[in-house]
Amino acid sequence: MSLDKNHFQLFGLPQSFAVDKLVLAERQRTLQKEVHPDRFATAGERQQRLAVQMAAQVNQAFEVLSSPVKRGDYLLELAGLDTNFDSYTHQDMDFLMEQMALRDSMDELKSMAKPESALDDLIAKVDRLDQQLQQQFAQKFECGDLDSAKGSLAKMHFSQKLAAELSRVEAELLDY
Amino acid sequence: MLLQISEPGQTAKPHARKIAIGIDLGTTNSIVASVRSGSPEVIVDAEGDGLVPSAVYYGEAEILVGQAAKRKLMLDPINTLVSVKRLMGRGAEALHSLGDEAPYRLRAEAGGMPFIQTRQGDISPVQASAEILKALAERGRQALLGGSVEELSGAVITVPAYFDEAQRQATKDAATLAGLKVLRLLNEPTAAAVAYGLDRAAEGTIAVYDLGGGTFDISILRLQQGVFQVLATGGDSALGGDDFDMAIAQWVMRESGQSQNLNPQQQRQILQLACQAKEDLAQQSEVEVQWSDWRSSLDRAGLQVLLENLIAKSIRACKRALRDAGVRAAEIDKVVMVGGSTRTLAVQAAVAEYFGSEPLTDINPDTVVALGAAIQADALVGNKPDEDMLLLDVIPLSLGLETMGGLVEKVIDRNTPIPVAKAQEFTTFKDGQTAMVVHVLQGERDLVKDCRSLARFELRGIPPMVAGAAKIKVTFQVDADGLLAVSAEEVATGVKASIDVRPSYGLDDKTITTMLRDSFSHAEDDMRARALREQQVEADRVIEAVLVAMAADGEKLLSAAEYTALQAELELLVEVRMQSAAAEEIEAAIERAGKASEDFAARRMNTSIVGALSGRTLDDVEKG
Numbered sequence A: 001m002s003l004d005k006n007h008f009q010l011f012g013l014p015q016s017f018a019v020d021k022l023v024l025a026e027r028q029r030t031l032q033k034e035v036h037p038d039r040f041a042t043a044g045e046r047q048q049r050l051a052v053q054m055a056a057q058v059n060q061a062f063e064v065l066s067s068p069v070k071r072g073d074y075l076l077e078l079a080g081l082d083t084n085f086d087s088y089t090h091q092d093m094d095f096l097m098e099q100m101a102l103r104d105s106m107d108e109l110k111s112m113a114k115p116e117s118a119l120d121d122l123i124a125k126v127d128r129l130d131q132q133l134q135q136q137f138a139q140k141f142e143c144g145d146l147d148s149a150k151g152s153l154a155k156m157h158f159s160q161k162l163a164a165e166l167s168r169v170e171a172e173l174l175d176y
Numbered sequence B: 001m002l003l004q005i006s007e008p009g010q011t012a013k014p015h016a017r018k019i020a021i022g023i024d025l026g027t028t029n030s031i032v033a034s035v036r037s038g039s040p041e042v043i044v045d046a047e048g049d050g051l052v053p054s055a056v057y058y059g060e061a062e063i064l065v066g067q068a069a070k071r072k073l074m075l076d077p078i079n080t081l082v083s084v085k086r087l088m089g090r091g092a093e094a095l096h097s098l099g100d101e102a103p104y105r106l107r108a109e110a111g112g113m114p115f116i117q118t119r120q121g122d123i124s125p126v127q128a129s130a131e132i133l134k135a136l137a138e139r140g141r142q143a144l145l146g147g148s149v150e151e152l153s154g155a156v157i158t159v160p161a162y163f164d165e166a167q168r169q170a171t172k173d174a175a176t177l178a179g180l181k182v183l184r185l186l187n188e189p190t191a192a193a194v195a196y197g198l199d200r201a202a203e204g205t206i207a208v209y210d211l212g213g214g215t216f217d218i219s220i221l222r223l224q225q226g227v228f229q230v231l232a233t234g235g236d237s238a239l240g241g242d243d244f245d246m247a248i249a250q251w252v253m254r255e256s257g258q259s260q261n262l263n264p265q266q267q268r269q270i271l272q273l274a275c276q277a278k279e280d281l282a283q284q285s286e287v288e289v290q291w292s293d294w295r296s297s298l299d300r301a302g303l304q305v306l307l308e309n310l311i312a313k314s315i316r317a318c319k320r321a322l323r324d325a326g327v328r329a330a331e332i333d334k335v336v337m338v339g340g341s342t343r344t345l346a347v348q349a350a351v352a353e354y355f356g357s358e359p360l361t362d363i364n365p366d367t368v369v370a371l372g373a374a375i376q377a378d379a380l381v382g383n384k385p386d387e388d389m390l391l392l393d394v395i396p397l398s399l400g401l402e403t404m405g406g407l408v409e410k411v412i413d414r415n416t417p418i419p420v421a422k423a424q425e426f427t428t429f430k431d432g433q434t435a436m437v438v439h440v441l442q443g444e445r446d447l448v449k450d451c452r453s454l455a456r457f458e459l460r461g462i463p464p465m466v467a468g469a470a471k472i473k474v475t476f477q478v479d480a481d482g483l484l485a486v487s488a489e490e491v492a493t494g495v496k497a498s499i500d501v502r503p504s505y506g507l508d509d510k511t512i513t514t515m516l517r518d519s520f521s522h523a524e525d526d527m528r529a530r531a532l533r534e535q536q537v538e539a540d541r542v543i544e545a546v547l548v549a550m551a552a553d554g555e556k557l558l559s560a561a562e563y564t565a566l567q568a569e570l571e572l573l574v575e576v577r578m579q580s581a582a583a584e585e586i587e588a589a590i591e592r593a594g595k596a597s598e599d600f601a602a603r604r605m606n607t608s609i610v611g612a613l614s615g616r617t618l619d620d621v622e623k624g
Helices: A021-035 A045-066 A068-078 A093-109 A116-142 A146-173 B092-098 B125-145 B165-177 B188-200 B241-256 B264-280 B300-325 B345-355 B368-380 B509-518 B523-557 B560-579 B583-614 B618-623
Strands: B020-024 B029-036 B039-042 B055-058 B063-065 B080-082 B105-108 B114-118 B121-123 B154-159 B182-187 B204-211 B216-224 B227-236 B286-291 B294-299 B334-338 B390-392 B399-403 B407-412 B420-427 B436-442 B452-460 B471-478 B484-490 B496-503
Touching (some): A021 A045, A021 B390, A021 B583, A045 A068, A045 B420, A045 B471, A045 B523, A045 B583, A068 A116, A093 A116, A093 A146, A116 A146, B020 B188, B020 B368, B029 B125, B055 B125, B063 B125, B114 B125, B121 B125, B125 B154, B125 B165, B154 B188, B154 B368, B165 B182, B182 B188, B182 B368, B188 B204, B188 B216, B188 B227, B188 B334, B188 B368, B204 B300, B204 B345, B227 B300, B241 B294, B294 B300, B300 B345, B334 B345, B334 B368, B407 B420, B407 B471, B436 B471, B436 B484, B452 B471, B452 B484, B523 B583, B560 B583
Parallel strands (some): B020 B154, B154 B182, B204 B334, B227 B390
Antiparallel strands (some): B020 B029, B029 B039, B055 B063, B055 B080, B105 B114, B114 B121, B204 B216, B216 B227, B286 B294, B436 B452, B452 B496, B484 B496
């Protein structure tokens, strides 16, 4: 038993890469007010189970719609494309070189006495690159060039892994 | 018999105020509270005392709980159980957390949960906690319902935010044993935020700094449009006021030239001395400290130096939580203080400095959690239909699975909002393989040995295929209480695999049923009476819920035939509920009525979603 809608429909949003974060958060709260199991705390067990399933579905949709990479994957899946990037071969050598350079910069941070400003610069750089990739994806997706869009999405996956590692390095360096 | 279904817009039954309680089930003390005439109150005993020591005494014929049990601690330590919360959902290795001096005789099954040997037999921590919960519920029932035969509608029980799934499950099992309907397991910091937040009806971002005797919890929450959303939670399960006492005691030993070899009694004395100095410094600026013939004084600045490193540890955990929440310290609008150790002024000063605002301390940090639980319990039973309050919590620790080489692969990351469901696909590695074992773990580390083992699931009934051909989709669902359920299905054939759950440190359902039976001295009759009562209550819940739903939306969402069919099912349930004395019969009737109404319930939720999003009423939506 589930809500018979895709994530965009569930949140009442157009099926597009552009998503307004504030609207998304507001709808998340609105939907949970309707389906959260706490709304059915004194109803029977079956109604409770149903509410748990539906609230989980709302949370899942929110997670996918909030993350650019997951949202991209989802849009391509809805369009019938395979989004398993584990064995994807990147064609763009310049992009790969750039990524390797960024990784080297990240490794260098670890041996710096005062890495703070270099760290901030690197985070900003990775963030800029990510924004560019998202724009590329959005452009190609909206005009229906799904194969090129998939290429951009593969790069977004790459870039996201780097951002995640950078975040771990930041935690280590700043003693969180 | 014909069932009265009222016209749309009218409630099916006159709305009766329901009685619910909030319970703070603590390590040292527990508290029960309830909302009475609009505001939450701690329920006190005849002496005006709200704290119930979390102690259980197993005597020759009786079981005592609270003060009465605590008084037996010195006389009969072996049969007086304290601090059992530390053992909830833990393996035998957790026993050391009770200290070296715990006098209990223990029986631990290999790798399994510990039992404490008392004169009334082997007692699990779950059973001892159930006794405490029973006593608290009875205190609540007496105060709120007096001599009436009416029962409590349910309870919200608080747990530390860092509690893993096994510890939460153990807490819920204890409530089941105590015969309590759990409306929700609520995280302690969230409860505290509710106690503060609802008073002020504020919007904003809140940090809850919860420093108890042995543990530290930090939660970051956002309150917006009546929704309390936990953004991140973290902490240190080995940092608390006890460490403060230890730091002060070590200072005394250093300064007085006391050798490190204290006997257990001296250890207790010096820790008591340290604790006293700490507490006095919350009231006065300087204290005299005396240890045998050594004498000195300690002032607040001196105490701050001694505690600096420990407090800094808590601030680091705050940084991590803020980072997980994606919030900067300056964006925190309010800081709520919970736990007795936040009375230490050096703690308040450090927290104020880090967050850049004075922490809220006006609610007693010992009772704030129980008060928040009472407010939430009151809302959950529907006493505040006009208030749109909702709590959205997160899973505190990542859930993962054991993979090759003793590694853990994460399935659900920590701080993911709950309820959540995630599916993972597995395949077979041998031709004709029909079973496989899945090991579920919780924690942030990469190695199996560094995470907490929650359970092993054995999937059986996989259709035999060549290696790698079978795809088994295993779905992990975590509910709003943070409790896990697992289901599995072979993707190609749709064959459901059956699952044997073996909790690593918990009780399986069969054991709980046995314990329930054993807990009645007159066994069978009591057991049957209670099972019957439980099914009657559940039947009433279902009947009321479906009646209300049909009155509201039945005509809109059901065809005439569907309406009549559902009405007939419900009438059948009412009839069985009124006439049958067999729990199994009522259970079967509930199941039938539940099945018959499930589609209607799903349709209602779907429609309410559409309505909520478009800001229109259900009527408008139906009219298109």
